[in-house]
């Protein structure tokens with residue numbers, strides 16, 4: 001396991017604002033925590049562990065890895081002697097020590113270590129504090145094994161496996177997103193077909209992310225899945241309730257068909273009803289306003305299509321490529337030259353490293 | 355080893371008001387401590403691993419959605435977005451009183467809390483104020499032509515001349531332009547320049563800006579002295595386009611690639627943007643006589659008699675520490691500086707507080723932002739707006755005395771076109787029909803018709819074709835516009851937060867209407883050969899949904915300087931009246947807010963004050 005040499009300044013830069021505080025109100029709970037969860041006092045607890053770009057000796061290294069920084073905050077007065085981290089990114093039970101972080105002449109109570117960890121994967125870990133295994137007290141992401149055992153979890157950039165949703169939820173979400181974003185229009189489809197067809201096999205493998213099937217629209221659903229696992233965890237519940245309700249409504253309208261396979265018309269009607277705030281058989285005691293859900297979904301879908309691909313949507317920058325392809329001047333040069341500013345290998349900028 | 359406690363100068367805040375002083379005095383070999391609340395975020399060339407803490411990444415720069423949870427405010431549960439450097443509104447809100455007398459938190463990130471302050475993420479528009487801007491009392495004395503929009507004569511009563519003439523500030527404008535690193539053009543500006551070559555060469559403008567240029571040519575016809583034409587000039591921008599010797603920054607092989615549209619609202623990973631960090635502090639950060647403590651929040655200035663003796667701060671781990679300086683400079687951005695002075699007064703009402711009280715009741719009063727607004731339209735031909743910095747063309751024809759008299763305005767404005775707005779897709783979505791930053795994503799989320807082909811049409815219509823022209827004008831000073839401490843809402847340190855009480859004067863509204871129409875006329879004139887191109891909309895910020903608190907990121911006044919101790923908080927050198935060694939140098943010093951974006955003036959003034967402080971040490 002490669003430990004990346006760190007300086008205390010970097011750790012404090014990424015900790016102080018979020019973790020250091022005196023107020024103990026649950027100010028940062030937007031529905032994602034139990035009222036008693038101490039994370040509710042912390043600003044943007046989802047930022048931990050800190051997932052950052054990595055600078056390797058070779059470009060390929062930089063492109064393949066993230067720098068992941070684990071932080072354990074302790075009370076300065078009662079700081080433990082030793083803190084370590086163990087997780088699925090290293091040999092299991094290999095204990096990697098966290099170093100105490102200092103400011104000027106004194107310890108801060110923070111312990112930290114930065115590791116080089118491959119992109120595109122999810123990992124489980126625990127801290128070992130004074131010999132005892134504990135969950136990360138900051139990171140809200142946790143998974144429970146079949147035996148009931150809980151771990152803290154994180155995922156690196158370009159992660160493309162479902163974390164938040166079941167496959168039936170993903171399929172319905174896919175249909176809703178298809179209805180909103182333009183990649184299902186005739187032109188949009190043509191563009192996607194063309195993009196994939198022009199790649200030879202080797203290019204396909206080299207492409208930045210190509211774990212998307214052609215019949216999926218550019219990874220927006222994956223983006224949403226990741227987003228509600230981390231940054232906008234408070235919206236996971238909106239999706240859970242509404243997707244289940246939508247499945248039920250479609251089933252009622254088209255008995256015997258898998259909801260995600262219902263006809264286009266069914267989804268058109270449903271979308272229109274949701275927009276009007278009035279969906280037949282919508283249980284407002286479970287979720288008050290279907291239009292509210294739709295607004296959020298619209299924001300997420302658009303964001304997923306055009307955000308940096310590292311967030312798991314805009315696969316292979318297809319959202320950006322679509323715009324670049326669509327807008328051209330009389331000579332055929334693109335009028336959305338996104339790649340010029342973006343780091344390689346995704347973009348072409350020789351100076352900016354992401 | 356124990357940390358050093360004693361310094362010649364302590365500078366609190368590293369933005370436009372603080373960094374020039376730290377830079378100048380460190381250069382003069384004084385021992386300087388900078389205390390900065392935010393992190394030390396580096397550009398690629400400053401970082402040991404060659405990676406920056408700023409990214410060309412819209413989601414990273416805008417932030418994910420959060421919810422306002424303060425139970426006391428009317429807009430609790432509202433969505434807000436803040437990046438890793440903008441203040442978190444749940445932790446450190448600014449509260450304002452809305453038109454119905456209810457309290458709300460400002461949703462818009464009011465600055466950046468990071469080394470370099472707001473200048474890390476600003477648009478970099480770096481205009482000088484005009485001679486007239488500093489003489490608005492003189493200019494408006496005895497005028498009777500504004501009675502319709504100023505029936506109570508507030509302007510004549512409240513306008514103040516600055517206690518220094520333009521010529522004195524001008525030296526420091528030159529100095530700031532050179533040291534900070536600004537590209538632009540002097541020609542066609544109506545402000546006097548005594549030195550040539552204070553700017554670097556601008557890069558070629560974005561092609562969409564030609565409409566604004568044509569429009570400005572047309573509307574500026576005959577508006578100059580003796581009926582001459584007022585011509586557009588390239589907007590000075592704080593981004594280097596050539597190697598910059600004073601800061602040791604060098605540019606890239608293809609300078610045009612500096613234009614990326616990741617400028618306004620983005621920190622610059624390559625360090626071309628002339629933030630006060632990149633330009634003034636980073637080049638000397640290893641000097642032995644300069645200490646920069648980041649992630650440190652100052653909570654109290656403690657005094658003995660008329661001297662501030664201790665600066666108390668919370669370090670990155672939450673421990674309280676102190677430092678002592680012969681001189682203490684407060685530059686936390688106007689609202690936060692006033693708050694720090696008021697909190698310090700509250701903690702020691704018989705000492706620090708008594709000295710402030712003895713002067714007058716003006717601390718926090720005459721708080722100012724800018725009368726701001728403009729017009730926007732969708733232009734006939736598409737451009738690649740990703741090749742841009744922030745603003746391309748500017749014109750001064752709305753700042754001439756003749757114009758002001760003809761339009762019955764108390765003060766003038768610069769007008770410039772924005773190039774980078776809506777250049778990137780997320781920006782396009784989140785600002786779709788949003789009137790201000792309280793309503794980000796609302797327009798898009800509610801426009802349910804934007805689906806499938808409708809979405810295609812929306813993108814086709816707006817992407818690369820939107821163009822806006824803005825004005826930046828003086829707001830009428832009013833004593834009631836003020837900063838207080840909020841009675842109940844506390845920050846994450848359990849200290850009262852700032853409370854903004856502010857309204858627009860009837861003349862402000864008239865002025866914004868008048869100037870928005872000029873901006874509309876520029877787009878109408880520039881959009882086609884017959885000068886009647888249709889525009890999408892125009893107006894002033896006061897029209898916005900929460901127009902009272904706008905615009906939250908030009909934070910000025912509240913501790914104005916002046917030569918009469920009964921009428922100002924600071925003396926002409928920006929020293930707090932009544933104190934021997936306490937200075938305030940962010941935008942709080944301004945008695946009027948100027949007809950241009952404020953930062954260059956804050957920087958120039960800070961360089962001026964640095965000379966005064968240097969002379970004392």
Ligand SMILES: Cc1cc2nc3c(=O)[nH]c(=O)nc-3n(C[C@H](O)[C@H](O)[C@H](O)COP(=O)(O)OP(=O)(O)OC[C@H]3O[C@@H](n4cnc5c(N)ncnc54)[C@H](O)[C@@H]3O)c2cc1C
Nearest residue numbers: 367369370371391467471472477478479652687940951953
């Ligand atoms: C998106 C955006 C775009 C802008 N575009 C432009 C533009 O184009 N042109 C222009 O002229 N202006 C622009 N501005 C405004 C510009 O950023 C400000 O005018 C300028 O930064 C103000 O300087 P200041 O020194 O008053 O405050 P700041 O630059 O905000 O600096 C204050 C510093 O003090 C620190 N601080 C605060 N409280 C404490 C404390 N208690 N202890 C320690 N440190 C503290 C803060 O973290 C901050 O770093 C823009 C602002 C924003 C947000």
